Amino acid sequence: MDPFGKYNSIISARATDKRILKKSQDGGIVSATFIYGLENNILDGVIVADRGEKFKPVPKVATTPEEVIEAAGTKYTVCPNISLLKSAVREYGCDKIGVVGTPCQIISTKKAIKYPVGLRHVTDKIALTIGIFCMENFPYNGMKTVVEELCGARLEDVVKTDIGKGKFWVYTKWGETKSVKLKETHPYEQIACHVCTDYTAELADISTGSVGSPDGWSSVFLRTKKGEEIIKKMIDGGYLETKPIDEGKFGLGILKKLALTKKEKNIKEIEHRKELGLPVPIIE
Amino acid sequence: MAKTINITPTTRHEGHGKLILEVEDNDVVNKAYYINTTPVRGFETMLVGRPAEFAPIAVMRICGICQTTHGIASCAAIEDAIGCEIPKDGRLLRELVGLGNRMHSHPLHHLLTADDFIKPEEKELRVDVIKLIQRMRKVGQLIVDVVGGEGIHPPNIVIGGMRTNISERAKAKLYYALKRYEKDAYLMYEAYTELIERYLEEIGIPDLGAHKYPYIASHTTFGDKEDIKWDSVVEIPPQRYYKDKKIAESTSVMIPLYGGVPVEGGPRARMAKFGNFRIGGSAMDINIARAKENLGAVYRAMEILDELDINGKTKVTPEYKDGSGIGVHEAPRATNVHFAEVGKDGKIKSYKIIAASTWNFPIVEKAIEGYPHQHAEVIMRAYDI
Amino acid sequence: MMVTVAHVQLSSCCGCLISLSDTYEKLIDILGSIDLVYCQTLADAREIPNADVILVEGAVCLDDHHTMEIVKEVREKGKILVALGACSAVGGITRFCKGGQMPKPVQSSFSALTEVVKCDLAIPGCPPSPELIVNVITAVLNGNMEYLRPFAKYAESKRGACGCDLIINVINKSLCMGCGVCAASCPTRAIKMIEGRPLVSSELCIKCGVCSFQCPRIELPKGVCQLDGE
Ligand SMILES: Cc1cc2nc3c(=O)[nH]c(=O)nc-3n(C[C@H](O)[C@H](O)[C@H](O)COP(=O)(O)OP(=O)(O)OC[C@H]3O[C@@H](n4cnc5c(N)ncnc54)[C@H](O)[C@@H]3O)c2cc1C
Numbered sequence: 001m002d003p004f005g006k007y008n009s010i011i012s013a014r015a016t017d018k019r020i021l022k023k024s025q026d027g028g029i030v031s032a033t034f035i036y037g038l039e040n041n042i043l044d045g046v047i048v049a050d051r052g053e054k055f056k057p058v059p060k061v062a063t064t065p066e067e068v069i070e071a072a073g074t075k076y077t078v079c080p081n082i083s084l085l086k087s088a089v090r091e092y093g094c095d096k097i098g099v100v101g102t103p104c105q106i107i108s109t110k111k112a113i114k115y116p117v118g119l120r121h122v123t124d125k126i127a128l129t130i131g132i133f134c135m136e137n138f139p140y141n142g143m144k145t146v147v148e149e150l151c152g153a154r155l156e157d158v159v160k161t162d163i164g165k166g167k168f169w170v171y172t173k174w175g176e177t178k179s180v181k182l183k184e185t186h187p188y189e190q191i192a193c194h195v196c197t198d199y200t201a202e203l204a205d206i207s208t209g210s211v212g213s214p215d216g217w218s219s220v221f222l223r224t225k226k227g228e229e230i231i232k233k234m235i236d237g238g239y240l241e242t243k244p245i246d247e248g249k250f251g252l253g254i255l256k257k258l259a260l261t262k263k264e265k266n267i268k269e270i271e272h273r274k275e276l277g278l279p280v281p282i283i284e
Numbered sequence: 285m286a287k288t289i290n291i292t293p294t295t296r297h298e299g300h301g302k303l304i305l306e307v308e309d310n311d312v313v314n315k316a317y318y319i320n321t322t323p324v325r326g327f328e329t330m331l332v333g334r335p336a337e338f339a340p341i342a343v344m345r346i347c348g349i350c351q352t353t354h355g356i357a358s359c360a361a362i363e364d365a366i367g368c369e370i371p372k373d374g375r376l377l378r379e380l381v382g383l384g385n386r387m388h389s390h391p392l393h394h395l396l397t398a399d400d401f402i403k404p405e406e407k408e409l410r411v412d413v414i415k416l417i418q419r420m421r422k423v424g425q426l427i428v429d430v431v432g433g434e435g436i437h438p439p440n441i442v443i444g445g446m447r448t449n450i451s452e453r454a455k456a457k458l459y460y461a462l463k464r465y466e467k468d469a470y471l472m473y474e475a476y477t478e479l480i481e482r483y484l485e486e487i488g489i490p491d492l493g494a495h496k497y498p499y500i501a502s503h504t505t506f507g508d509k510e511d512i513k514w515d516s517v518v519e520i521p522p523q524r525y526y527k528d529k530k531i532a533e534s535t536s537v538m539i540p541l542y543g544g545v546p547v548e549g550g551p552r553a554r555m556a557k558f559g560n561f562r563i564g565g566s567a568m569d570i571n572i573a574r575a576k577e578n579l580g581a582v583y584r585a586m587e588i589l590d591e592l593d594i595n596g597k598t599k600v601t602p603e604y605k606d607g608s609g610i611g612v613h614e615a616p617r618a619t620n621v622h623f624a625e626v627g628k629d630g631k632i633k634s635y636k637i638i639a640a641s642t643w644n645f646p647i648v649e650k651a652i653e654g655y656p657h658q659h660a661e662v663i664m665r666a667y668d669i
Numbered sequence: 670m671m672v673t674v675a676h677v678q679l680s681s682c683c684g685c686l687i688s689l690s691d692t693y694e695k696l697i698d699i700l701g702s703i704d705l706v707y708c709q710t711l712a713d714a715r716e717i718p719n720a721d722v723i724l725v726e727g728a729v730c731l732d733d734h735h736t737m738e739i740v741k742e743v744r745e746k747g748k749i750l751v752a753l754g755a756c757s758a759v760g761g762i763t764r765f766c767k768g769g770q771m772p773k774p775v776q777s778s779f780s781a782l783t784e785v786v787k788c789d790l791a792i793p794g795c796p797p798s799p800e801l802i803v804n805v806i807t808a809v810l811n812g813n814m815e816y817l818r819p820f821a822k823y824a825e826s827k828r829g830a831c832g833c834d835l836i837i838n839v840i841n842k843s844l845c846m847g848c849g850v851c852a853a854s855c856p857t858r859a860i861k862m863i864e865g866r867p868l869v870s871s872e873l874c875i876k877c878g879v880c881s882f883q884c885p886r887i888e889l890p891k892g893v894c895q896l897d898g899e
Pocket residue numbers: 023024025026027028029030031032048049050057071072073074075076077078079081100101102132133134135136137138163208209210211218
């Protein structure tokens with residue numbers, strides 16, 4: 001089975017701008033790329049997941065670097081970014097839109113581009129898609145349960161959440177770090193994620209995540225010409241520092257393992273649903 | 285000997301129609317019937333008992349060309365019924381979206397009539413005119429897309445105002461688009477005037493399609509309920525208007541009258557009433573007035589952008605109570621009128637529409653009468669029905 | 670030989686044709702790539718000829734004799750019969766028609782074309798976007814059946830559409846992952862995303878079928894899952 005989908009190259013990278021790194025989840029690839037795009041006339045608006053009250057994400061069209069930075073960092077719950085696709089073109093008047101999303105959101109975007117039934121004069125304005133790796137997501141109250149009940153932190157106090165080394169981590173503004181084994185978070189996952197076989201956002205221009213690279217760095221797939229071009233310019237301009245990806249067990253190896261685990265597990269679930277006579281999205 | 289000529293279906297206009305012409309030996313039309321054969325989808329009865337918010341969304345779908353004007357008139361009627369004042373910036377955006385619609389609809393009409401005035405051998409000219417039309421329509425539709433939310437059936441026109449304001453970037457984009465439109469509208473006006481003058485000269489009937497009926501218009505760029513004497517407006521069933529039973533039972537439009545007679549609405553009526561445009565001339569004057577109105581639209585649109593506060597409030601939450609109201613908007617084709625009766629439960633109790641072009645149905649007949657039947661469709665098309 | 674295309678309007682607002690014309694400067698090229706043999710709104714032909722493709726916009730008024738004649742005619746004369754737009758494909762706004770209005774109080778029954786005759790393709794949307802209509806025309810010209818498959822399925826299913834389809838086919842089937850593309854695509858803004866799920870306002874839904882067509886969890890055509898030509 002092909003773990004990653006089509007791509008031209010994969011690197012480890014991180015942003016050089018400290019302002020970004022301070023707020024970003026991992027290497028700040030998403031925020032740095034969007035800011036570079038906005039500042040260099042490659043993008044004029046980007047759809048991101050802003051942080052609302054009590055860590056509740058809200059989709060936002062960001063048009064300035066400040067707005068991009070405000071929305072940096074992962075929210076482990078559903079944020080319907082694609083719902084703003086049309087607003088970005090209409091009342092915001094954008095012509096070159098960047099979209100960040102989980103693999104399923106990138107799939108939605110791709111379907112919209114191919115079949116823009118209800119998206120008049122919209123999809124030709126999508127200039128860049130950045131996918132973030134994703135094993136699964138949580139409903140808001142699922143995340144809340146993990147943070148408040150399993151980790152014992154108040155959502156109001158949370159500054160960052162993270163998944164890594166087999167655990168779900170919560171960092172509070174009081175400087176505390178709490179965690180719980182990922183195994184224990186499974187009951188709170190969004191069930192609809194279990195029919196998803198895409199771990200690395202295989203249809204995005206660029207896909208990125210933490211797995212496969214050292215702490216504070218990101219693994220980055222460059223999948224399309226567009227994606228390659230902007231990342232190359234950023235590297236040349238000193239906005240990103242890079243190193244070759246670790247090809248071994250703790251680099252590509254683990255990335256591959258996780259991608260295949262997701263595929264195998266969820267293909268089984270899809271087969272199971274078929275047996276039960278339940279609908280599945282992918283139609284042969 | 286008199287004969288009857290049927291032109292069916294009539295072409296290059298929206299909807300389904302046919303012309304029945306009683307013609308004298310000298311080819312001159314003695315009596316004309318312009319029958320609309322489009323089935324009646326019944327937007328008025330559809331709305332009864334439905335929530336008021338549904339009304340603008342539904343009635344826009346009466347016409348895919350001038351949807352915007354139905355949305356505006358519908359909201360205005362319901363707001364009038366419940367005494368709802370919309371915020372200044374909402375009012376400005378509403379006028380702007382209406383103008384955007386006009387700025388696409390008028391050129392679209394030039395597209396439909398182009399082949400009446402451009403000769404088959406003038407291929408290059410035809411392509412140039414079509415390109416110009418499409419450039420203009422692109423600007424008009426951009427305004428409706430950005431301000432209204434969708435270029436066709438704009439959902440941002442809501443009871444209480446407009447759903448959203450626009451960003452600074454969007455405002456700038458519209459400004460530059462309007463600048464381009466201004467230039468193109470001049471080109472179009474000049475080209476069209478020339479074509480029509482040539483046409484009238486060649487057929488040798490300078491007053492083709494003239495009639496003696498009065499005009500109706502309420503405003504130049506928006507709509508003004510106060511400008512119309514409502515006691516004088518009636519809408520009668522075709523059974524009362526046409527003596528011929530067959531005709532009466534076949535048409536799909538009610539006949540609106542003002543002061544007991546048919547009246548002409550649309551570009552010429554507006555420009556005559558509020559400007560010094562020639563009255564009583566050839567129906568081809570309407571084509572020229574239409575091209576000229578594009579200029580007024582673009583100037584007013586720019587003014588609106590200057591006046592608009594992009595941080596201003598655009599919408600209030602409507603508070604429903606029992607009442608009835610009238611909404612008027614100057615559609616591309618004529619004065620569009622909606623009457624709404626709503627209840628305090630926010631539901632529609634009754635609804636009535638005098639769609640803009642229905643004013644002109646009886647007028648088209650009058651305009652065709654007295655002229656050779658060969659020109660009947662050209663006259664009908666000047667009314668953009 | 671160029672592919673012959675006819676556009677026929679039944680009970681509709683003409684918005685689907687306007688949508689095609691909103692290709693602006695490209696319209697001339699599109700019309701140049703086909704042989705438009707009938708289109709009463711844009712051209713003078715008064716009789717529907719045989720054609721490779723007949724695009725029909727609008728619902729069928731069952732209570733209008735003339736309409737029923739045309740419906741028979743388009744099926745006989747069109748090799749590929751396309752129900753273009755919500756009214757024709759799934760009913761759309763005409764689902765709310767119920768008659769009683771002057772001066773034709775007896776015209777009360779409107780149905781989607783797909784319910785009345787066998788259609789080969791059905792395209793939801795009120796109206797479908799210009800880009801989509803062009804994609805469909807191009808796919809027909811190139812015989813790209815893979816692209817057209819979802820529309821062929823839609824034509825076959827002869828079903829209506831409603832925002833409720835998201836509830837029944839996605840949320841109720843534990844398939845909704847909350848992307849929000851349904852909300853973005855809805856032409857009446859009937860959909861709000863609440864807690865990561867679509868909330869459909871029955872007050873605003875006009876049963877156009879766009880949201881459920883756009884949802885990748887109802888159908889994900891194979892062609893979407895490729896990074897082609899990039
Ligand atoms: C639900 C979820 C699960 C993930 N699972 C994994 C995983 O298993 N392995 C892995 O390596 N990486 C995973 N990631 C990705 C990882 O957490 C980082 O988001 C990614 O590495 C990008 O970091 P960055 O520093 O480059 O981005 P940043 O500069 O921090 O920017 C992140 C961007 O993502 C947006 N965003 C945040 N949350 C969401 C959301 N819920 N939906 C849509 N957009 C959002 C933000 O608005 C921001 O623009 C997951 C992310 C999410 C949202």
